[in-house]
Amino acid sequence: MTRPYRSALYIPGSRPRALDKARGLAVDVLLLDLEDAVTPDEKVAARATLADELGKGGYGNRLRVVRINGLDTGWGADDAMAATAMACDAVLLPKVNNAADVDALARLTDKPIWAMMETPLGILNAAEIAAHPKIAGFVMGTNDLAKDLNTRTRAALMTSLQMCLLAARAHGIVAIDGVYNAFKDEDGFKIECEQGRDFGFDGKSLIHPAQIATANAAFAPSQGEIELATRQIAAFAEAEAGGQGVAVVDGKIVENLHIVTARATLAKADAINKLETS
Ligand SMILES: CC(C)(COP(=O)(O)OP(=O)(O)OC[C@H]1O[C@@H](n2cnc3c(N)ncnc32)[C@H](O)[C@@H]1OP(=O)(O)O)[C@@H](O)C(=O)NCCC(=O)NCCSC(=O)C[C@H](O)C(=O)O
Numbered sequence: 001m002t003r004p005y006r007s008a009l010y011i012p013g014s015r016p017r018a019l020d021k022a023r024g025l026a027v028d029v030l031l032l033d034l035e036d037a038v039t040p041d042e043k044v045a046a047r048a049t050l051a052d053e054l055g056k057g058g059y060g061n062r063l064r065v066v067r068i069n070g071l072d073t074g075w076g077a078d079d080a081m082a083a084t085a086m087a088c089d090a091v092l093l094p095k096v097n098n099a100a101d102v103d104a105l106a107r108l109t110d111k112p113i114w115a116m117m118e119t120p121l122g123i124l125n126a127a128e129i130a131a132h133p134k135i136a137g138f139v140m141g142t143n144d145l146a147k148d149l150n151t152r153t154r155a156a157l158m159t160s161l162q163m164c165l166l167a168a169r170a171h172g173i174v175a176i177d178g179v180y181n182a183f184k185d186e187d188g189f190k191i192e193c194e195q196g197r198d199f200g201f202d203g204k205s206l207i208h209p210a211q212i213a214t215a216n217a218a219f220a221p222s223q224g225e226i227e228l229a230t231r232q233i234a235a236f237a238e239a240e241a242g243g244q245g246v247a248v249v250d251g252k253i254v255e256n257l258h259i260v261t262a263r264a265t266l267a268k269a270d271a272i273n274k275l276e277t278s
């Protein structure tokens with residue numbers, strides 16, 4: 001992981017004030033939306049508004065991902081071509097059902113593609129979507145998924161979340177958890193962030209700036225994790241120097257595979273530090 005993806009904020013592409021506010025937010029990823037956050041009447045104007053704001057710059061090292069409308073809508077193809085010309089890092093395609101959907105977008109843009117994973121067919125085809133050479137990330141669309149699965153509970157989405165994580169990890173792409181709709185419920189949001197982190201997601205998608213700090217904290221290594229990783233690396237190096245393949249730290253064995261995790265923890269902490277001080 002060369003950059004953190006702890007927090008990914010949706011920003012309506014039709015709202016210049018919110019797009020401007022994003023320049024000062026401590027968020028890792030901007031999900032610049034032309035789809036559900038924009039009304040049909042505003043769709044065409046939002047494209048120009050977004051292009052204009054991105055063109056002005058000022059977003060620093062935040063990853064800029066433009067969510068277009070589906071290619072089966074009247075706006076999708078024009079959005080894709082407009083996004084290709086925008087100062088953004090990737091294009092996010094909603095309601096991806098299979099690798100052929102990604103192919104269709106890849107014919108319209110040379111940007112990296114991210115996929116909204118939010119349809120039952122998309123979940124069943126997660127592995128082929130993650131394997132597509134243009135795919136760089138998954139964002140879980142838990143609202144659409146709950147609608148299609150006819151459920152109101154996160155528990156009912158667990159299989160889908162895990163299938164997408166498996167596919168993402170198998171193919172080395174980013175995986176971002178879905179949104180938490182009750183954006184004023186701080187306690188519930190924190191619990192869901194921690195659950196998503198423990199599942200293995202890289203970060204959480206957000207709908208309001210007030211959610212950023214909690215997501216950033218939940219998906220960053222804690223001070224305790226950083227210290228433990230440092231001690232594990234030192235103890236294992238010492239064990240290796242003494243001809244041992246196993247060290248013991250805090251009463252637990254440390255083997256080569258734990259060192260891979262420890263190094264990843266330190267690299268993530270380093271990447272966060274670099275992003276926050278740049
Ligand atoms: C949820 C909101 C409609 C609330 O808006 P509002 O009432 O204006 O909030 P506040 O008054 O508390 O706003 C305070 C200031 O923060 C700025 N703001 C608010 N939201 C954002 C944002 N998302 N990005 C940047 N800035 C934001 C306001 O402009 C205020 O600033 P200032 O005027 O300077 O004081 C609103 O938060 C919102 O529209 N959120 C985004 C909703 C959205 O994008 N929805 C679509 C994505 S979710 C989705 O589609 C999931 C997926 O597809 C699925 O299927 O699950």
Ligand SMILES: [Mg+2]
Pocket residue numbers: 036094116118141143144
């Ligand atoms: Mg959706």
